[in-house]
Amino acid sequence: MNRVNLSVGIMIIWVLGSLIGQWLPLDVNQIHLEAILKTPGADNWFGYDDLGRPVFDRLLSGSYTSCVVALTVIALSVSMGTVIGTLSAYLGGGFDHIITRIIDIFLAFPGILLAIALAGIMGPGIDNVVIALSVVGWVGFARLARAQTLSVKHREHVIAAEVMGTGRMKIIFRHLIPLISTPVLVEATFGVASVVIAEAGLSFLGLGVQAPDASWGSMIRDGTRYMLVAPHLVLIPGLALMTVVLAVNLAGDRLRDKLDVKMQINKSGV
Amino acid sequence: MLRFILARLFSTIIVVFGVACLVFLLIHLVPGDPVDMMLGENAQMADRQALREALGLNQPVGIQLLNYFVHLLQGDLGTSLHSREPVVQILAERIPATVELAIASLLISCLIAFPLGIIAALNKGRAWDKTAMGVSMLGVSVPNFLLGPVLILVFSIYLGWLPVSGRDGLVSMILPAVTLGTALAAVLSRMIRSTLLEVLHEDFIRTARAKGDSYYQVVIRHALPNAMLPIITLLGLQLGVLLGGAVITETVFSWPGIGKLTIDSIMKRDYPVIQACVLLISLTYVVVNMLTDLVYAWIDPRIRLGQSS
Numbered sequence: 001m002n003r004v005n006l007s008v009g010i011m012i013i014w015v016l017g018s019l020i021g022q023w024l025p026l027d028v029n030q031i032h033l034e035a036i037l038k039t040p041g042a043d044n045w046f047g048y049d050d051l052g053r054p055v056f057d058r059l060l061s062g063s064y065t066s067c068v069v070a071l072t073v074i075a076l077s078v079s080m081g082t083v084i085g086t087l088s089a090y091l092g093g094g095f096d097h098i099i100t101r102i103i104d105i106f107l108a109f110p111g112i113l114l115a116i117a118l119a120g121i122m123g124p125g126i127d128n129v130v131i132a133l134s135v136v137g138w139v140g141f142a143r144l145a146r147a148q149t150l151s152v153k154h155r156e157h158v159i160a161a162e163v164m165g166t167g168r169m170k171i172i173f174r175h176l177i178p179l180i181s182t183p184v185l186v187e188a189t190f191g192v193a194s195v196v197i198a199e200a201g202l203s204f205l206g207l208g209v210q211a212p213d214a215s216w217g218s219m220i221r222d223g224t225r226y227m228l229v230a231p232h233l234v235l236i237p238g239l240a241l242m243t244v245v246l247a248v249n250l251a252g253d254r255l256r257d258k259l260d261v262k263m264q265i266n267k268s269g270v
Numbered sequence: 271m272l273r274f275i276l277a278r279l280f281s282t283i284i285v286v287f288g289v290a291c292l293v294f295l296l297i298h299l300v301p302g303d304p305v306d307m308m309l310g311e312n313a314q315m316a317d318r319q320a321l322r323e324a325l326g327l328n329q330p331v332g333i334q335l336l337n338y339f340v341h342l343l344q345g346d347l348g349t350s351l352h353s354r355e356p357v358v359q360i361l362a363e364r365i366p367a368t369v370e371l372a373i374a375s376l377l378i379s380c381l382i383a384f385p386l387g388i389i390a391a392l393n394k395g396r397a398w399d400k401t402a403m404g405v406s407m408l409g410v411s412v413p414n415f416l417l418g419p420v421l422i423l424v425f426s427i428y429l430g431w432l433p434v435s436g437r438d439g440l441v442s443m444i445l446p447a448v449t450l451g452t453a454l455a456a457v458l459s460r461m462i463r464s465t466l467l468e469v470l471h472e473d474f475i476r477t478a479r480a481k482g483d484s485y486y487q488v489v490i491r492h493a494l495p496n497a498m499l500p501i502i503t504l505l506g507l508q509l510g511v512l513l514g515g516a517v518i519t520e521t522v523f524s525w526p527g528i529g530k531l532t533i534d535s536i537m538k539r540d541y542p543v544i545q546a547c548v549l550l551i552s553l554t555y556v557v558v559n560m561l562t563d564l565v566y567a568w569i570d571p572r573i574r575l576g577q578s579s
Contacts, residue, residue, distance in 0.1 A: 105292060108286075110552065112517070113514045113552065114552075200415070201415055223419075234416075
């Protein structure tokens, strides 16, 4: 239970830190020439980067980037994916066939590759990162929603609604989507973790935020050039990234166990 | 079995066709005119026209698509805008490095994942299990572009044991392969654990135990071989993690493979090369998955019989 509280606590700090950082008087782009590459010490906990900018302020600013990108991408992917997947499974026939093929084609691009290609071709910038990650992200949710809908669309309450003449759209939004929302929610939690990594990855490759804006990924990339003299430039944003991803993943694991009815029956049965 | 092979081949061909179409469409996603993006806005009219013709962008989209497929079937991927060499030749130079790296990472991930997964499964719920799964969760949460620099920091800069980057002999392969292999190992060890746990509940395990085989004999002779089948399929699917991760890992270590070529071409706006790299990586993934499915069906009659009935 403690571990869950810890990971939820980290997630709250991440979101609050991102929001509060927006109206704190931060020196994100303020250059302190005397402090170039200064390592963390008693008076400054996080040190300064290669241009003399305070790492702590940039960390908060980067946190905002990752938070906004992750929440936007997940909101877009989940809503598009769930509606398309549910529609596909419920309507069936030729439409379902086409959607299934499209899903297969998108899943044929391994990992982050399609997002890299999309972001690379559309040109660098955080807007294009959000577009690229959403274009790739809906597919997983569509596949999940489709599979879940297939298993619940013959339930009595759906058939009852059909017999009573309820419209298809109403059945989908009132009777199917609420029923499949649990696994989608669990998947969305893991989705947040992978989008945080993906955004940082694209920014690391130089395809995400552009200088002087901060992202954890671009901070790590800039830091690798000064690793010998100032390893904190890689380690601090890296640790922040890892902590958030780990917390989100652990929360997702826990959520899955908690919501998994089958597992709970097994436990009480023993 | 033949019907299964044909059905699987057919769906693979459709996916390959779709992937090729999507890669073709990539260049049309460039905001504004791709020729402007490549040459800059101050380019001469004649240069623009020449490039447009070289890329075939002056023709209707339908004709472009047709030409693209005709060339693709002839193994012609176009010419690099940057070095003017045929793209096929550029790819051929880079393929060995990526294949080497992929095989080394696969070996490393198996070396990490099998002991970790087996230990966790055999000690389910105990401290060993929790430690192994904690390590694997950590592995999932550490991205390549963080693990890579940290490994360089420790083993190349502080200890000075291994080269920082580049491809120069076996030694230089260790860090990139470990970086890439760790991500895969983290996922793989979780799968090995859960598959093995399922198998351990089967009746034949109890029978083997009742016959008097020792616990470890049962695990090695009966449980592992039966758990291998799903693990092999999952390994095929996880190859995607490896191929996708290779793009970032190769960039971190300046490893001269297909992944680094992709990023370099993105930076140079060399669209034909970007398209070819994406196509090559995805097609490899699709074909490997098809082969895994076929091998699985060949070994396990339940799959192919279930399919045809």
